[in-house]
Amino acid sequence: MSVTSQNVGPVIHYKEVATLSSFQCPILKPTNYTVWATRIKTILEENGLWEMIEPLETTEPDVKKDKTITAYLFQSLPEDLVLQVAKCKSAKEIWGTLKTRHVGVDRVQKSQLQTHKSEFELLQMKEDESIDSFTAKLNAIVSRAYGLGSTLDESTLVRKLLNSVPEKFIKIVASIEQYSDLDEMTLDETIGRLKTFEERIKSKISSLVENQDKLMFTRHNGNHGRGQ
Known part of the structure; x- marks a missing residue:
């Protein structure tokens, strides 16, 4: 039937x-x-x-x-x-x-690919931007290029990510480049290690702010007591 x-x-x-x-x-x-x-x-x-x-x-x-x-x-x-x-x-x-x-036709397709290539090369992570936010932008460009028949190998994406993060990530980037084979490393693994380092930075900043608040509170109470 x-x-x-x-x-x-x-x-x-x-x-x-x-x-x-x-x-x-x-x-x-x-x-x-x-x-x-x-x-x-x-x-x-x-x-x-x-x-x-x-x-x-x-x-x-x-x-x-x-x-x-x-x-x-x-x-x-x-x-x-x-x-x-x-x-x-x-x-x-x-x-x-x-x-x-x-x-689109081949001519338009090549033009679009060139645009995506330029976007890829110029893309840099902002100082206050998160790893998740930046990698979402990176993946969006890669996906658009893929739809036009262009693919980027894993090692190219890994190197692009490591070269695009702000200076505050320099320690983890140096560690990855020194102890890891970038040709064998996956993008997901790189993202994971950068995110772990990012969380440590946030934790340290949070702890520093908390300690400063406590110090200011202690000084305020001390000055108030002396005033009385």
């Missing part, structure tokens, strides 16, 4: 739809293409389907897999987009059409 969406192309079988139930496909919107594409790609990879979008030399055509990918994509598209891509002959063509629509 099968169910057919009116005017939306290939037939999607119930058996195929059942395999989609464990994943909630995000809906593509005009402003979320990068995140949407990343999530859909992960779902397809998990199900061994991504090779139909980016085939290897040994990848053979598979009609069933192609229809399954189409089912995923149709689930994640608003109605107007479904109707626009329904005439595409394969899931790969649907994916390419959506990418072209949202990413």
Whole structure:
């Protein structure tokens, strides 16, 4: 038994739809293409389907897999987009059409990549900024570049982070560079060590402020007693 969406192309079988139930496909919107594409790609990879979008030399055509990918994509598209891509002959063509629509032609894409590259190179952590806030900015730039087909290896991100933090982190940065292999170190590990050091700084500042308050309170009481 099968169910057919009116005017939306290939037939999607119930058996195929059942395999989609464990994943909630995000809906593509005009402003979320990068995140949407990343999530859909992960779902397809998990199900061994991504090779139909980016085939290897040994990848053979598979009609069933192609229809399954189409089912995923149709689930994640608003109605107007479904109707626009329904005439595409394969899931790969649907994916390419959506990418072209949202990413732009090659010339525009290169321009966008250059912009993200400049943002990445100029990004520096402010003195009063937290590690979490800064790494969120860093990851946002990386994600946008990834959506345009550009990837940065882990060691590049680690070095960028270490070179971007303020001078108050110089001790931990020096320790990491001296005792760790930056080519093997992950970004998450680097963030974790910087955050630990950040918490120690906050704790010391908090303790210092508390001690100063106590000292001022003691002096105030002493002066008040002498006055009496």
